Amino acid sequence: MAIQIPSRQLFIGGEWKEPALKKRIPIINPATEQTIGDIPAATAEDVEIAVEAARKALARNKGKDWASAPGAVRAKYLRAIAAKITEKKSELAKLEATDCGKPLDEALWDMEDVAGCFEYYADLADGLDKQQKVSIALPMETFKTHVLKEPIGVVALITPWNYPLLMATWKVAPALAAGCAAILKPSELASVTCLELAEVCREVGLPPGVLNILTGLGHEAGAPLASHPHVDKVAFTGSTLTGSKIMSAAAQQVKPVSLELGGKSPIVVFDDVDIDKAAEWTAFGIFWTNGQICSATSRLILHESIASKFLERLAEWCKNIKISDPLEKGCRLGPLVSQGQYEKILKFISTAKSEGAKVLCGGVRPEHLKKGYYVEPTVITDVTNSMQIWKEEVFGPVLCVKIFSSEEEAIELANDTQFGLGAAVISNDLERCERVSKAFQAGIVWINCSQPCFTQAPWGGNKRSGFGRELGTWGLENYMTVKQVTQYVSDDPWGWYKSPSPSKL
Secondary structure (H helix, E strand, C coil), X not given: CCCCCCCCXXXXXXXXXXXXXXXXXXXXXXXXXXXXXXXXXXXXXXXXXHHHHHHHHHHHHHHCCCCCCCHHHHHHHHHHHHHHHHHCHHXXXXXXXXXXXXXXXXXXXXXXXXXXXXXXXXHHHHHHHHHCCEEECCCCCCEEEEEEEEECCEEEEECCCCCHHHHHHHHHHHHHHHCCEEEEECCCCCCHHHHHHHHHXXXXXXXXXXXXXXXXXXXXXXXXXXXXXXXXXXXXXXXXXXXXXXXXXXXXXXXXXXXXXXXXXXXXXXXXXXXXXXXHHHHHHHHHHHHCCCCCCCEEEEEHHHHHHHHHHHHHHHHCCCECCCCCCCCXXXXXXXXXXXXXXXXXXXXXXXXXXXXXXXXXXXXXXXXXXXXXXXXXXXXXXXXXXXXXXXXXXXXXXXXXXXXXXXXXXXXXXXXXXXXXEECCCHHHHHHHHHHCCCCEEEECCCCCCCCCCCECCEECCEECCECHHHHHXXXXXXXXXXXXXXXXXXXXXXXXXXXXX
């Protein structure tokens, strides 16, 4: 079925605006390799206009329209956005699946999560006023102190292509709830639904400049946005390399950043498991979102006593996954997002084989799909710690496997990575699961599952997977600053200095 891609402009100051240089970027359907539309390409000139619009939004009516308005005012808009997303769920999901290649069922789930995230932060915005002027107990009765929570200001939100609208919402919803004005820069590989979010904001009457959306290339739009002196904070989700550049640029201005970067997460499977249950979670942990997920449990660490039987069964699960056009009913694995990503994944697989690893299953284009950026679910065995496939993030449907014999060895292998986003352990021994969970060097741990994510719980990593936490109350705090207000309440003079002679005036 053909999906009509809306033709949009940049969204700045509550209006659609043509890019200053009038450039546009083609949209390629990854399932067909055909051009199906285009998006506007912002540059530094557009960034200047968007930053100015955001600052005006914060200053309008001395801040009373947004930044210092009651939390309930902002909550009203967030709930209206959630309602519109729900109303348009089917349409948005089809656009998402067509744009980035994820199965339609996943995209529908994403849209539900988008609406739920806006609702959640609406509730938190409602509660912000009660958190103002919270008193702090002091050891001196001559002083009173309270705390104010205030929006950090204008924030730059730079988001990836694997969950285009959901990852944007993880940042937009708490930033707006906090009272910030935001400039969203989605990935040029999948921006369609983020532009539709702009249309939703226009329809619900969000005050002009509170949310601005700039599509375009990273070096032309993202870099000048991240380094702009009038942007007060940068929140980024994407590659570790780009995150490092953003952090370096922010450091020149002593500007706060939060970074959710790459991963090479382990899934440890012990010998006391139900093999089918564990195999399905193992497959889900790597092949969900076509393997293009930063938290993918892409390193299987498997107990030696069940290795042969488990891998045989895992291969059967992989071969049973329906690979098709994302809009086809029952699709469970769609195409990779772009030709560049497709070629990169095949290169990883080729390098693994040249280094001595073996492809248990997959590793090639499905025979029945002659067009599109498809790669079969791939499992690679005979992997050593020095191989590229073990050390580097692939960001595709590729699982590498190592065998262990003891709990200590499993933990050592799990932590043998520069990343620290997620980790999973599967075992019927819950005490062992607790031990292993504590030993994992990761920001997120799953027990007897992989990849579940909830708006209410913190999300983020350690080591080179970044720092800061999104979602939950932690996500709101990302966009707020704390101000201490202390008052001297005694009628007595302070008395530290000797008083001068009385004035003769």
